[in-house]
Amino acid sequence: MIDHDLAALGDAFINFVHSLALSNKTGRAAGSKVKGTLLAEALRRAELREHMPSRMTTHKLADAAEALLVYAWLNGCVTIEESVATLEENSDSIEGLTLLLKKAKSRIKLS
Amino acid sequence: MIDHDLAALGDAFINFVHSLALSNKTGRAAGSKVKGTLLAEALRRAELREHMPSRMTTHKLADAAEALLVYAWLNGCVTIEESVATLEENSDSIEGLTLLLKKAKSRIKLS
Secondary structure, three states: OOOHHHHHHHHHHHHHHHHHHHHHHHOOOOOOOOOHHHHHHHHHHOOOHHHOOOOOOHHHHHHHHHHHHHHHHHOOOOOHHHHHHHHHHOOOHHHHHHHHHHHHHHHHHHO | OOOHHHHHHHHHHHHHHHHHHHHHHHOOOOOOOOOHHHHHHHHHHOOOHHHOOOOOOHHHHHHHHHHHHHHHHHOOOOOHHHHHHHHHHOOOHHHHHHHHHHHHHHHHHHO
16 A cells, blocks of 8 residues: 555546545536545544554555555446545545545455 | 636546556556646647637646546546547657547537
8 A cells, every 4th residue: 555656646546536526516617636634534534544554644644545545446446436426425525535445445355 | 618617627637647648658657747838738739729819828728728628528528548548649748638639629529
């Protein structure tokens, strides 16, 4: 999960998916960058923090979340449509991201 | 084409698609933000500049390109896969973007 290059691709992925979810929610096209603090908190809530080394910065935790999310998409564990729907259904961004990370976690394990 | 909100969503779209194309090309995951100057030049080469008001800044032209690209995707005129492949096949980013804009232009007209 601690792959800087994958995190960079994941950053583009999650910003796109989050922008689509926000657009659908508000009924108006929008662009949105997901903050690292939100991703790091979602990683903790998805109980993924414990799988990682101690002493990681918020930035590194956010990178891990981004890497995991795009890894799941690249491997066909989640679709863009489902990712958008998951974020859209949750009014709270952190909750939506947590749920998405949980899906990624469970499906990557199973595949 | 001059819709600021759509351009913001388009920014997330083109960064994601461009990052995927770059990742495929280099065989290594990567994130990449597409510069406005490239988008504005691609818009000119796709012969879309003449459809727009005069006295537009590079930033506004880039916005128009982003809006058009995501509009085409939202309306099913291009897929993410095709967009990535189009950018990937062209070693020059501007050429890839130009081709993608031309596809969007011709298909939106026909639909």
